Amino acid sequence: MDVYKELPRTSFSDNMLTGIGDDWMLVTAGNEKDGCNTLTACWGGIGNLWHRDAAFIFIRPTRYTYEFIEKNEMFSLTFFPKGYKKALSLLGSKSGRDGDKITEADLKVQYLDNVPTFEQGNLCIICRKMYYLDFVPERIPEEVMKRFYPDGDFHRFYAGEILKIYKK
Numbered sequence: 001m002d003v004y005k006e007l008p009r010t011s012f013s014d015n016m017l018t019g020i021g022d023d024w025m026l027v028t029a030g031n032e033k034d035g036c037n038t039l040t041a042c043w044g045g046i047g048n049l050w051h052r053d054a055a056f057i058f059i060r061p062t063r064y065t066y067e068f069i070e071k072n073e074m075f076s077l078t079f080f081p082k083g084y085k086k087a088l089s090l091l092g093s094k095s096g097r098d099g100d101k102i103t104e105a106d107l108k109v110q111y112l113d114n115v116p117t118f119e120q121g122n123l124c125i126i127c128r129k130m131y132y133l134d135f136v137p138e139r140i141p142e143e144v145m146k147r148f149y150p151d152g153d154f155h156r157f158y159a160g161e162i163l164k165i166y167k168k
């Protein structure tokens with residue numbers, strides 16, 4: 001199996017519009033001692049904050065993964081080759097609270113720089129939390145409120161500094 005190799009930031013050229021929005025990613029946090037959890041995400045971005053390379057994610061506090069992101073300094077974004085949509089659908093519909101969904105999805109956790117990612121991925125972005133803020137209902141358009149927040153489960157926005165990019 002191919003191994004992850006560090007990619008210089010200047011060589012990063014993946015299309016993140018389709019990579020995140022259409023093909024999805026796993027947001028994973030935890031550590032080797034306490035374990036980790038992951039969720040599928042299709043909202044997010046890659047860019048810059050405070051002159052640092054940054055990744056942006058949106059996580060609802062009801063997700064089990066949220067607890068791992070809160071407790072750990074780092075998180076990873078993992079992208080997969082074609083053929084993993086079924087696994088990502090499973091990880092995006094079941095909660096790690098209710099069982100070992102990672103094994104059920106046939107994925108294997110791999111730690112890079114002590115941050116959890118997956119052996120089967122082909123791109124892994126390692127991030128360190130740098131900022132967060134919570135969505136407030138006053139600034140959400142009414143139609144979005146109705147569609148995405150009928151239960152008031154507002155996302156927490158995290159900006160993470162990109163420390164390393166690994167690619168196969």
Ligand SMILES: Cc1cc2nc3c(=O)[nH]c(=O)nc-3n(C[C@H](O)[C@H](O)[C@H](O)COP(=O)(O)O)c2cc1C
Pocket residue numbers: 024037038039040041042043044058059060062063064065066088089091092093094095096097
């Ligand atoms: C395609 C797709 C995209 C998703 N995007 C997000 C997201 O950006 N943020 C989020 O909080 N949940 C998102 N979810 C929902 C979580 O992945 C889902 O609730 C998951 O089961 C949570 O698992 P956990 O409780 O183990 O953390 C998405 C689900 C799917 C299928």
